[in-house]
Amino acid sequence: MSDIITKEQIRQPENLVYSKTKLLTDKALSYCPGCGHGTAHRIVMEVIEELSAQSETIGIAPVGCSVLAYEFMNIDMQQAAHGRAPALATAVKRLMPEKYVFTYQGDGDLAAIGTAETIHACNRGENITIIFINNGIYGMTGGQMAPTTLPNMKASTCPYGRDVATMGNPLKITELIAQLPGVHYVTRQAVHTPGNVRKTKKAVRKAFDLQKENKGLTFVEIVSNCNSGWKMTPVQSNKWMEENMFPFYPLGDIKVDGQLIK
Amino acid sequence: MKELRLMKGNEAVAEAAIRAGCDGYFGYPITPQSEIMEYLMAQQPEKTTGMVVLQAESEVAAINMVYGGASCGKRVMTSSSSPGISLKQEGISYIAGAELPCVIVNVVRGGPGLGTIQPSQSDYFQSVKGGGHGDYRLIVLAPASVQEMADFAGLGFDLAFKYRNPVLILSDGVIGQMMEKVELDEFKPRFTKEEIAKNTPWATFGKTDDRERNIITSLDLDSAKQEKHVTHLSEKYKLMEENEVRFEEFQTEDAEYLIVAYGSSARISQKAVDIARAKGIKVGLLRPITLFPFPKKPLAELAKQVKGILSVEMSLGQMVEDVKLAVECKVKVEHFGRYGGIIPTPDEVVAALEQKIIGG
Numbered sequence: 001m002s003d004i005i006t007k008e009q010i011r012q013p014e015n016l017v018y019s020k021t022k023l024l025t026d027k028a029l030s031y032c033p034g035c036g037h038g039t040a041h042r043i044v045m046e047v048i049e050e051l052s053a054q055s056e057t058i059g060i061a062p063v064g065c066s067v068l069a070y071e072f073m074n075i076d077m078q079q080a081a082h083g084r085a086p087a088l089a090t091a092v093k094r095l096m097p098e099k100y101v102f103t104y105q106g107d108g109d110l111a112a113i114g115t116a117e118t119i120h121a122c123n124r125g126e127n128i129t130i131i132f133i134n135n136g137i138y139g140m141t142g143g144q145m146a147p148t149t150l151p152n153m154k155a156s157t158c159p160y161g162r163d164v165a166t167m168g169n170p171l172k173i174t175e176l177i178a179q180l181p182g183v184h185y186v187t188r189q190a191v192h193t194p195g196n197v198r199k200t201k202k203a204v205r206k207a208f209d210l211q212k213e214n215k216g217l218t219f220v221e222i223v224s225n226c227n228s229g230w231k232m233t234p235v236q237s238n239k240w241m242e243e244n245m246f247p248f249y250p251l252g253d254i255k256v257d258g259q260l261i262k
Numbered sequence: 263m264k265e266l267r268l269m270k271g272n273e274a275v276a277e278a279a280i281r282a283g284c285d286g287y288f289g290y291p292i293t294p295q296s297e298i299m300e301y302l303m304a305q306q307p308e309k310t311t312g313m314v315v316l317q318a319e320s321e322v323a324a325i326n327m328v329y330g331g332a333s334c335g336k337r338v339m340t341s342s343s344s345p346g347i348s349l350k351q352e353g354i355s356y357i358a359g360a361e362l363p364c365v366i367v368n369v370v371r372g373g374p375g376l377g378t379i380q381p382s383q384s385d386y387f388q389s390v391k392g393g394g395h396g397d398y399r400l401i402v403l404a405p406a407s408v409q410e411m412a413d414f415a416g417l418g419f420d421l422a423f424k425y426r427n428p429v430l431i432l433s434d435g436v437i438g439q440m441m442e443k444v445e446l447d448e449f450k451p452r453f454t455k456e457e458i459a460k461n462t463p464w465a466t467f468g469k470t471d472d473r474e475r476n477i478i479t480s481l482d483l484d485s486a487k488q489e490k491h492v493t494h495l496s497e498k499y500k501l502m503e504e505n506e507v508r509f510e511e512f513q514t515e516d517a518e519y520l521i522v523a524y525g526s527s528a529r530i531s532q533k534a535v536d537i538a539r540a541k542g543i544k545v546g547l548l549r550p551i552t553l554f555p556f557p558k559k560p561l562a563e564l565a566k567q568v569k570g571i572l573s574v575e576m577s578l579g580q581m582v583e584d585v586k587l588a589v590e591c592k593v594k595v596e597h598f599g600r601y602g603g604i605i606p607t608p609d610e611v612v613a614a615l616e617q618k619i620i621g622g
Contacts, residue, residue, distance in 0.1 A: 056468050058467075078479070080326065091329075116322075
């Protein structure tokens with residue numbers, strides 16, 4: 001029995017096998033318990049720490065649930081107007097090409113109000129990384145329909161479900177921008193299981209490495225849950241995501257080395 | 263040695279920006295200011311000074327590129343004309359809120375709406391009273407010559423960085439399109455990384471171990487803090503009013519009447535003063551060079567001396583409100599203007615002076 005360590009011993013620094021990255025601040029996250037944003041933040045910050053790039057990275061926060069990302073990410077950050085993060089990132093990268101520059105945006109920010117900025121930054125092949133959190137809803141403003149809300153999915157502005165005949169179809173913006181020659185790497189991942197977290201981290205690392213090589217725009221979509229907006233428990237929301245979101249937004253690489261995956 | 267050239271106003275502001283050490287220009291084409299980006303693209307300053315020139319997908323994107331570049335402590339600018347400047351207002355509000363230095367050029371055309379591509383001065387309210395949402399002010403410089411289009415690029419950057427505030431060069435289609443002799447400053451180097459770290463320690467150029475992270479934002483969910491922030495902005499605006507008022511007087515020493523006009527209206531009014539004086543009317547001209555801060559004190563002083571004031575603008579009458587406020591209605595103030603892209607003649611200005619002020 002002596003080789004089984006106690007709860008107290010586990011907490012001793014010498015027994016720790018994992019610790020929080022120094023690139024996350026100690027500020028309590030403003031996200032709802034169960035939300036994927038916190039994990040996504042951690043992954044991006046861990047990658048920057050692994051690259052020893054704290055002093056070499058500028059992040060752009062959007063408007064939406066992650067509007068306060070700069071409170072949690074311990075790097076120099078700019079907070080953009082709604083949808084405009086890729087425009088800010090364009091200028092930052094053009095003026096400081098030696099830096100890593102990334103935007104962190106939700107679906108309303110990136111695929112509705114910021115569609116033009118997204119498509120044109122992608123089309124110019126800006127050497128930036130876009131981290132796109134797609135949870136199919138406007139979380140911050142209280143659960144309104146997003147451009148990525150699924151057909152028949154309920155939201156506060158489509159309380160009877162999204163009627164695609166009058167409200168349009170969900171916009172698969174990731175597949176759309178993958179068509180553009182300026183875009184080098186596009187992948188869709190998730191962060192709801194340990195395996196998916198590892199895959200997402202690899203994808204983010206790859207995106208940052210490719211950015212350093214000036215390969216063009218790199219784009220990592222993370223399909224995430226919004227248990228509050230979806231009116232579910234965190235566990236229910238992850239199950240619902242697997243059963244409903246993933247069939248519509250299938251996980252995996254979409255474009256690698258500038259080539260679309262068939 | 264200063265260099266002499268014959269240039270359009272639009273070309274002059276572009277050339278002067280390169281020479282002022284500008285790091286980046288971000289714009290979108292619109293008449294009558296497209297020569298600014300065309301000139302910059304033709305000059306290829308990225309090969310000489312290293313300045314970035316980028317044609318954005320919209321005015322909205324361009325002003326947000328300015329936000330991104332200014333956040334890095336860089337000298338960045340954009341330009342447009344009236345409808346495009348309306349599109350930029352959201353970004354300008356964010357830039358003012360986040361206290362970022364930049365230069366914005368508006369080569370005004372007649373509105374409202376798509377209006378006309380001919381010159382106008384109908385964006386005065388938008389320029390000096392806000393334009394976007396929230397409590398903020400821009401430093402507004404009004405050039406009346408091609409020379410001033412050139413001079414105000416460098417001055418604009420200096421003031422923008424002095425106050426961490428956007429500077430608007432409020433030009434118009436006349437000044438932008440006409441050609442005049444211009445004396446160009448020598449090339450000033452762009453900021454080095456060391457200078458940016460020293461002069462703009464608040465900027466986002468990468469967090470090092472010796473400092474806390476830098477955050478550029480206009481957001482504060484705590485209303486008490488937001489009120490404090492807006493109070494801080496108001497103190498800055500007060501300092502501008504104390505220190506940055508610029509104006510020019512023409513034949514005011516013995517004036518019994520006064521014309522107030524800026525930009526191309528001031529050029530026309532200067533001729534009107536000559537014509538009126540030849541007729542025996544003792545009239546002078548006050549030309550505001552800064553529209554914010556507005557030359558309230560010199561106007562109040564002249565109001566003690568003159569019998570009436572005519573505000574001449576290519577609009578329905580916008581600056582006239584500030585003239586009335588400055589003189590506290592102690593003397594008669596009237597407006598004369600042509601608008602919709604029509605430029606008044608000096609004779610029309612003299613006639614308006616005679617009818618509305620002297621005879622009225």
